[in-house]
Amino acid sequence: MGEEVTFAELKELAGSIKEQFVDPYKNDIGALKKISSETKLQGSDPLTELEKLAKILKAYSTKLGIICEPSKLHGNYHAAYTELKNYADSLFYLLSLLPLFTREQGKLYASYLNEDVFTQVLGLLNGTEMLCDEICSSSKENEGDNKDRLISVGIIWASCDELCDIVKGGNYGLLSKRIALSCGLVDDVLEDIHGWLEDPQLEGADDFLGDDLDSIDELEDGVKKMGIDGDDEEMIEIVKKFLSEWQTKIKMIKLLLSSFSKSITLTTGKNIPNLGSKLDELNKLHKQVILHLDELVSDVFMSGAAFDEDEMGPSIADLNDTLAKMVHIIKEISKQDPKKSKWIDVWNNKYFE
16 A cells, blocks of 8 residues: 555455454354364464454554544544554464364363353454444544543453453463352352351241232141241250351362362463363353252252251252363363372362371
């Protein structure tokens, strides 16, 4: 492109970027996953290159945000064209990287990492579309209207920053964030138990039978079926004992989750076959642990005076089975570093003793 660039040529480039890089994939992660390319990396890896390109795209978008200010754009088409072309080239290279992530899913990369990458790429494309639209609709008459331009650049910045954060965290960093959310949910369960132990009350007939009873006789029948006889002290002590024991166990479960996050590094399990799949399984299991905990504690609270520890057996078995699977995977990916894997043996022996 020579020194002389017309506004029509600039708009044509912006339209071409939308047609090639935005329209085929707009809000469609599935379409991004179907991209094919012959990209091969030498002396590098997809995450490293992704970070480089994210930083480059952010830099070009910053320049475009400045150049495309209406008061500067008109009469400065060549500079805008050059930066937009550089941006488009970098975007092409970034999209050509995506098949490498798809190919290595389950091996090098966990599916949750790939989902995060593709989600941020969609955000990047949305920002790109807005920027191209702003360029095409720019005119000397709207020189004071910078709102859309700043929004589009902000979206691009945010997506590029998120991509860099994904690279920095990698499989383990992203998993740690997800586990941290589960730890917060465990805290909620512990808080509920603590609150009940501070002021133990059994769920009564009013809570379970509702307000639509036709007679006192129906209320009495319902109370009898639930085993509520007006003297709940003995049952309260039984439930207190059960919940106190589980309060300790749940604290250990939180310790399992938090200790795993602290023990892992970027090199943990690096040479383990299908590491990505194992981390995906861990990601699924820690969520299941929370579901089982919620179910167990809710069942205890809701059972009221009809509480029967034996009836909690299936929920406990499901929870412990899930924890055992977690322990197995953690041991497997930590076995290359005996010092760092010792804690999981200690936890396993203590919890299941």
